[in-house]
Amino acid sequence: MHIALYKENIINLKKIERAQLQKLFLASKRDDLTCPCCRQTVKLKISIYDPPMFIHPSQTFNCHETIAALEKTPEVEEPKTVGSFTLPTKREISGGVATLQKTVAPLDSWQDPYPVKSIPPFIQPPNSGSKNSNYQLDDSQWNAVSTTEGPLLVLAGAGSGKTRVLTTRTAYMLTEKKIAANRLLLVTFTAKAAKEMKNRMSQIKGISTSDLNALVVGTFHSIFFKMLIHHQASNWQPDKLMKWDWQREQIIKGASKDLGIDEKEFAFDQALSQISYWKNHLLMPSQIKAETEWEEKVKFLYERYEQTKNQTLQFDFDDMLLGCYQLLKENRGLLEKYQERFSYILVDEFQDINKVQYKIISMLAEQSKNLCVVGDDDQSIYSFRGSDPSYILNFQEDFPSAKVVTLNCNYRSNHAIVSSGRNVISQNKKRKDKSIFSVRESEKSPIHFFPFDEEEEATMIVTDIHEKIINGAKPSDFVILFRTNSSSRAIFERLVESSLPFHIEQDSESFYLRRTVRKALAYLKLAYHPDDQEAIKELLGAIFIKQSSLRDLKALSILNDCSLLEALTKLSDIQPFQQKKLKKMIPLFQQLRKFSPREALEWIEKEMGLNDYVKKHGNEGNVIDKGSDDLRDLKVAASSHDRITDFLQHVDHMIEKAKEYKGQKDTENSIQLMTVHRAKGLEFKTVYILSVVEGGFPHDYSLESLREGDTAPLEEERRLMYVAITRAMDGLYLSIPQKRRGKKVNPSRFIREMNTIRC
Numbered sequence: 001m002h003i004a005l006y007k008e009n010i011i012n013l014k015k016i017e018r019a020q021l022q023k024l025f026l027a028s029k030r031d032d033l034t035c036p037c038c039r040q041t042v043k044l045k046i047s048i049y050d051p052p053m054f055i056h057p058s059q060t061f062n063c064h065e066t067i068a069a070l071e072k073t074p075e076v077e078e079p080k081t082v083g084s085f086t087l088p089t090k091r092e093i094s095g096g097v098a099t100l101q102k103t104v105a106p107l108d109s110w111q112d113p114y115p116v117k118s119i120p121p122f123i124q125p126p127n128s129g130s131k132n133s134n135y136q137l138d139d140s141q142w143n144a145v146s147t148t149e150g151p152l153l154v155l156a157g158a159g160s161g162k163t164r165v166l167t168t169r170t171a172y173m174l175t176e177k178k179i180a181a182n183r184l185l186l187v188t189f190t191a192k193a194a195k196e197m198k199n200r201m202s203q204i205k206g207i208s209t210s211d212l213n214a215l216v217v218g219t220f221h222s223i224f225f226k227m228l229i230h231h232q233a234s235n236w237q238p239d240k241l242m243k244w245d246w247q248r249e250q251i252i253k254g255a256s257k258d259l260g261i262d263e264k265e266f267a268f269d270q271a272l273s274q275i276s277y278w279k280n281h282l283l284m285p286s287q288i289k290a291e292t293e294w295e296e297k298v299k300f301l302y303e304r305y306e307q308t309k310n311q312t313l314q315f316d317f318d319d320m321l322l323g324c325y326q327l328l329k330e331n332r333g334l335l336e337k338y339q340e341r342f343s344y345i346l347v348d349e350f351q352d353i354n355k356v357q358y359k360i361i362s363m364l365a366e367q368s369k370n371l372c373v374v375g376d377d378d379q380s381i382y383s384f385r386g387s388d389p390s391y392i393l394n395f396q397e398d399f400p401s402a403k404v405v406t407l408n409c410n411y412r413s414n415h416a417i418v419s420s421g422r423n424v425i426s427q428n429k430k431r432k433d434k435s436i437f438s439v440r441e442s443e444k445s446p447i448h449f450f451p452f453d454e455e456e457e458a459t460m461i462v463t464d465i466h467e468k469i470i471n472g473a474k475p476s477d478f479v480i481l482f483r484t485n486s487s488s489r490a491i492f493e494r495l496v497e498s499s500l501p502f503h504i505e506q507d508s509e510s511f512y513l514r515r516t517v518r519k520a521l522a523y524l525k526l527a528y529h530p531d532d533q534e535a536i537k538e539l540l541g542a543i544f545i546k547q548s549s550l551r552d553l554k555a556l557s558i559l560n561d562c563s564l565l566e567a568l569t570k571l572s573d574i575q576p577f578q579q580k581k582l583k584k585m586i587p588l589f590q591q592l593r594k595f596s597p598r599e600a601l602e603w604i605e606k607e608m609g610l611n612d613y614v615k616k617h618g619n620e621g622n623v624i625d626k627g628s629d630d631l632r633d634l635k636v637a638a639s640s641h642d643r644i645t646d647f648l649q650h651v652d653h654m655i656e657k658a659k660e661y662k663g664q665k666d667t668e669n670s671i672q673l674m675t676v677h678r679a680k681g682l683e684f685k686t687v688y689i690l691s692v693v694e695g696g697f698p699h700d701y702s703l704e705s706l707r708e709g710d711t712a713p714l715e716e717e718r719r720l721m722y723v724a725i726t727r728a729m730d731g732l733y734l735s736i737p738q739k740r741r742g743k744k745v746n747p748s749r750f751i752r753e754m755n756t757i758r759c
């Protein structure tokens with residue numbers, strides 16, 4: 001049904017604005033919606049498949065028919081009696097839940113979901129199935145396993161059994177080729193993958209415990225660090241390793257004082273990533289040509305960072321790679337010893353190798369040439385960390401005698417999912433030409449669905465998962481993937497409000513603790529609590545006043561018997577133009593209270609100077625997560641609340657919940673939320689991908705680069721989309737919201753590509 005009562009006012013889904021739906025949904029969760037006829041509580045259902053509707057709990061009353069009759073009658077001003085019930089008149093609702101008679105009503109703007117259109121007929125790939133009875137491998141997999149001598153490039157498509165090939169190849173070399181275990185070097189990208197590899201090998205018959213112990217399996221860092229400790233123990237004392245980012249940050253924060261940088265206002269985490277990127281490209285500070293003012297500052301910090309480390313004998317993870325490279329480059333004898341020792345080298349996830357890692361591996365394999373690299377150029381997604389897919393693309397140039405084996409049977413995803421992924425990835429120009437085929441016919445195709453905005457997107461997904469769980473699915477069957485951490489705010493909140501178990505892979509703090517967001521919230525807080533010290537600190541940053549002024553403010557507030565906020569107008573050691581600005585601005589805080597949270601944020605931006613801060617500092621050093629975007633996201637979050645105090649309460653609650661979930665260990669049976677980057681290598685029965693719209697996925701920054709003529713970032717976005725699609729085994733849902741960050745958006749170009757048949 002389309003009509004319900006909220007606070008004694010009629011809500012008609014054909015007439016309210018769709019943007020108001022989320023508020024109504026929250027009201028429904030609080031049991032604030034009732035049937036206008038029988039006054040029982042009704043629920044608002046927002047799902048992927050059907051237009052929004054109110055669900056009546058009881059079938060016994062004739063409410064549906066009564067309401068249908070009401071819907072057909074012209075609007076009434078007088079109380080109307082239908083059957084035995086008196087229906088209230090239509091009234092505008094104060095507080096903003098319903099602004100009636102607007103054009104984009106939920107039912108008018110509704111778009112039905114539809115499946116991917118371009119799925120070619122399924123044909124069983126001829127070389128699929130386990131042909132080799134000993135090892136259960138298909139022909140191509142067996143080819144990769146049994147080629148042990150010489151350079152070998154295994155191009156392993158998504159879900160094509162890379163792990164199976166790697167472990168079996170090792171087993172085959174040990175048991176059938178009788179190669180001594182200590183001559184093998186197996187490099188993985190993560191410690192988890194190394195552990196998994198050893199674990200799988202321990203289950204293969206014929207591999208002895210002593211073989212397993214003699215095998216060198218590990219990450220680049222762990223293997224190279226062992227070599228460094230062995231040969232230069234005094235330079236590489238484990239207790240001098242800076243394991244944590246805060247340790248590295250401490251050094252550059254110290255150095256930043258010499259640049260007069262305000263600690264609270266500089267993106268030190270971004271600066272550290274940039275330094276790491278330069279190091280992995282073997283770029284020393286003297287070789288860097290800074291292109292922006294920000295890069296100039298980071299270059300200075302890099303120089304000072306290296307100096308401090310050298311003085312204190314500390315080192316970071318990047319130094320392990322650089323140190324090993326220097327060690328082998330400068331000691332020919334030692335290099336030869338290692339070349340002889342590791343005469344068979346195997347590198348996993350080769351598409352993500354960076355310059356320094358590639359140099360070391362090439363040196364080690366120079367003599368034997370027994371280098372087997374396994375990877376998928378279509379899944380190279382770490383260029384921001386220095387990974388360079390050109391090493392896999394050019395492998396045959398660097399090793400001309402290399403044999404290439406392509407694994408092109410996907411054993412994970414059904415035919416429709418594999419075809420969809422193939423349609424997208426084949427648009428990339430810089431890739432090895434190959435195709436991948438599923439071994440499984442599909443029961444259903446991937447679905448596109450069309451929420452109104454991020455809030456509705458989250459609500460639809462949670463409703464869908466909830467229904468599937470009621471029908472027998474397990475929470476661990478589901479993953480929700482997003483392009484960047486900041487896009488997970490709404491879905492995180494909706495899951496917190498649900499009773500569903502979930503786990504979020506978080507490497508960042510709550511959305512509400514992001515730099516620009518903190519500043520905006522500080523204005524709202526000060527409107528009610530003008531003595532809030534934390535908020536004052538944030539405000540000082542936002543209006544370009546030094547943090548040290550807080551001491552003066554405290555003194556001024558005591559002397560003048562006024563709040564910290566009012567004391568700002570009495571600061572004397574600031575510029576006259578700042579004094580003038582503050583005198584105008586401080587009285588505006590009082591006025592904020594009369595606005596809704598969203599209106600207040602707009603006012604803060606335009607009238608209270610936040611825009612100046614965002615322009616100067618908001619986007620510094622980070623093309624992916626811009627402060628200006630955070631502000632737009634914050635306004636979307638604020639839109640679901642009528643009062644600033646309610647919104648601030650919600651914010652505090654969500655900050656607490658984010659802390660709780662960050663520390664929480666993954667439980668066996670929970671819905672997973674993660675970025676696409678984190679999902680690499682994993683598989684799930686059902687995958688939801690958020691915000692598949694231009695600017696969301698592909699990310700804005702790649703479209704900006706495209707406009708400047710650089711296609712590489714867009715190709716990386718396409719690879720990311722391919723990774724996201726190919727995590728799904730059976731169900732794939734692509735969300736295409738009509739609005740994102742408060743603006744109308746277009747479906748992602750990847751949707752168009754997905755719906756266009758390729759080879």
Ligand SMILES: Nc1ncnc2c1ncn2[C@@H]1O[C@H](COP(=O)(O)OP(=O)(O)OP(=O)(O)O)[C@@H](O)[C@H]1O
Pocket residue numbers: 129130136137138141156157158159160161162163164376379410411412680681682726
């Ligand atoms: N020959 C085979 N016969 C049947 N199933 C197989 C075969 N090879 C692999 N599989 C199964 O296919 C699935 C995907 O394998 P795996 O996870 O090793 O793929 P992958 O190549 O590492 O994928 P990605 O790179 O996309 O993460 C696994 O469930 C694996 O057990």
